[in-house]
Amino acid sequence: MSRANSVDATDTNNSQDENNVEGMQSGQNEPSTTNAHSRHSMVQATSVEARQRRRIAQLEEKLEALESGRAVKEKQANYYVAQGRAIRRVVTLFDNVEDLIAKNDRRHEDDNEDHTLDQDRLQIGYITLSNTLLWLCRKASEMEYDEYAHMLKLLRQGADSARGDDTSKLKALVAKWVNREFKPDSPLDSNDKHTRGFSNNAVRAGIRDCSEGCIVTDLSFPTYLYDQYAANPDDLEEGLFKSKILVQAYKAVFTSPSSAKDVEGDGDGADIIQNNRRARRSYIGLQGLKVKKHIAQIINMRKVTPRSIAYIACLVRFSLSSITSWRSVDGDFDYIQFWCTIVDFFEQPPGRDARCRVDRLLEWWSRKVFGRSHHNNISEAAKANMSVNALAKQRAQCDDVAFDSA
Numbered sequence: 548m549s550r551a552n553s554v555d556a557t558d559t560n561n562s563q564d565e566n567n568v569e570g571m572q573s574g575q576n577e578p579s580t581t582n583a584h585s586r587h588s589m590v591q592a593t594s595v596e597a598r599q600r601r602r603i604a605q606l607e608e609k610l611e612a613l614e615s616g617r618a619v620k621e622k623q624a625n626y627y628v629a630q631g632r633a634i635r636r637v638v639t640l641f642d643n644v645e646d647l648i649a650k651n652d653r654r655h656e657d658d659n660e661d662h663t664l665d666q667d668r669l670q671i672g673y674i675t676l677s678n679t680l681l682w683l684c685r686k687a688s689e690m691e692y693d694e695y696a697h698m699l700k701l702l703r704q705g706a707d708s709a710r711g712d713d714t715s716k717l718k719a720l721v722a723k724w725v726n727r728e729f730k731p732d733s734p735l736d737s738n739d740k741h742t743r744g745f746s747n748n749a750v751r752a753g754i755r756d757c758s759e760g761c762i763v764t765d766l767s768f769p770t771y772l773y774d775q776y777a778a779n780p781d782d783l784e785e786g787l788f789k790s791k792i793l794v795q796a797y798k799a800v801f802t803s804p805s806s807a808k809d810v811e812g813d814g815d816g817a818d819i820i821q822n823n824r825r826a827r828r829s830y831i832g833l834q835g836l837k838v839k840k841h842i843a844q845i846i847n848m849r850k851v852t853p854r855s856i857a858y859i860a861c862l863v864r865f866s867l868s869s870i871t872s873w874r875s876v877d878g879d880f881d882y883i884q885f886w887c888t889i890v891d892f893f894e895q896p897p898g899r900d901a902r903c904r905v906d907r908l909l910e911w912w913s914r915k916v917f918g919r920s921h922h923n924n925i926s927e928a929a930k931a932n933m934s935v936n937a938l939a940k941q942r943a944q945c946d947d948v949a950f951d952s953a
Contacts, residue, residue: 627698631705633679633846636713636800637855639672640886641875644699644706647673648687664895668887671894675854679846713800713862714873720799720807721866724792744869765884771867772860788856788889788908794915796866797851797859801843802916810915843917851912853893857886 634644650666651673662670677684687695722735722743736742770776772793774786791810799807843849861882870877893909896902 624701627701628705628708630680631702632709633842634676634702634706635710636842636858637679637846637848637852638676639854640710640858640861641883642669642672644676644702647676664891665887668890668894672854675852710862710873714865716799716804717796717862717866720804721792721796721863724795725867728791740869740871742869743867764879765881765888767880769864771863784904788860789911793856793859793863794912796863797856797912798916800859800862801848801855802841806841849913849917851909851916853890853909856893856912857889860889861886 639647647669650669654662654666654670686698690698718740719737722737725731726734733742768778768783768787770778772788772790774789774791776790778787779785794810795807798810848855864880864882864885865873865877868877868880875882893905896905
């Protein structure tokens with residue numbers, strides 16, 4: 548009995564010891580498992596944070612790339628708009644660029660067919676466009692259609708905005724010139740066009756046909772186009788396109804409003820582009836500032852062209868009228884046909900003598916607007932005898948003599 552009790556007690560103690568050991572082992576294992584979970588959680592947290600940093604960096608790079616691409620596109624768009632500003636002024640007042648390009652393509656495909664006056668006018672317009680925007684043909688050939696269409700849209704936007712700016716500018720200037728020149732009983736309001744048109748005696752005298760009557764259509768050459776605002780019925784070409792207000796408006800648009808103050812004389816001895824260039828250099832040297840170029844400089848224009856005269860003639864006619872918004876037809880007056888008539892006068896003269904008269908008229912215009920530059924009139928023989936070239940020739944001869952005597 549006592550032996551059995553002793554064995555039971557021993558077994559009980561052993562069992563307790565085993566339980567204690569298991570408990571101790573269990574107690575030792577629990578912190579180990581907790582630490583492992585903790586370490587795993589810390590590793591995961593660190594990994595997520597790193598991934599988030601990398602993701603943020605990637606997004607920032609993408610954003611920078613998008614902004615850079617957007618800046619490039621905006622710069623390109625602004626360039627197209629700026630280049631398009633020349634189109635209405637020197638290429639065509641009403642035709643679209645795509646029409647000029649399409650006409651040239653058709654003409655290239657079938658060059659043997661007879662062409663109408665309108666078709667020839669479009670073709671000359673395309674040539675003028677190519678000479679004005681030298682990059683256009685190459686750029687257009689490299690573009691996909693959607694990009695090409697977008698470029699044409701931006702060019703058209705620039706073209707129309709330039710015409711709008713010019714009409715706004717001349718609206719006030721023409722009123723000032725008429726008031727100063729004619730001193731009408733009812734002065735023209737610079738901001739209100741309702742005081743203009745046939746309701747104003749001074750303006751009516753300018754926009755009526757050179758023949759008797761007040762009905763003016765696109766078949767009319769209004770008196771404001773003539774020198775001294777009067778036409779010779781026996782020679783209607785005499786003095787045509789030589790009016791003071793026409794020259795003033797041309798200079799106001801293409802060189803500067805301030806240059807329009809000086810339109811007297813024949814332009815001898817004054818090179819407005821060269822003078823403007825010198826003034827810009829002098830001003831920049833003194834002030835360290837940029838000086839705005841005038842339109843003729845921006846488009847590298849050194850001579851007056853037929854289409855630019857037609858453009859100004861239309862804008863002056865609109866400025867003298869009482870119509871408040873630009874439109875292609877003003878009552879009986881069709882601006883499209885009026886522009887075409889003036890362009891054809893210069894570009895399609897009926898014979899050699901008429902061509903000579905047109906050339907002399909354009910030379911007169913270029914002197915009036917840009918001044919006379921004698922550099923292009925000097926012959927090659929005269930240039931060779933000028934001191935710079937003569938000295939170079941003498942120095943070369945001296946060198947040859949020294950070489951031969953050595």
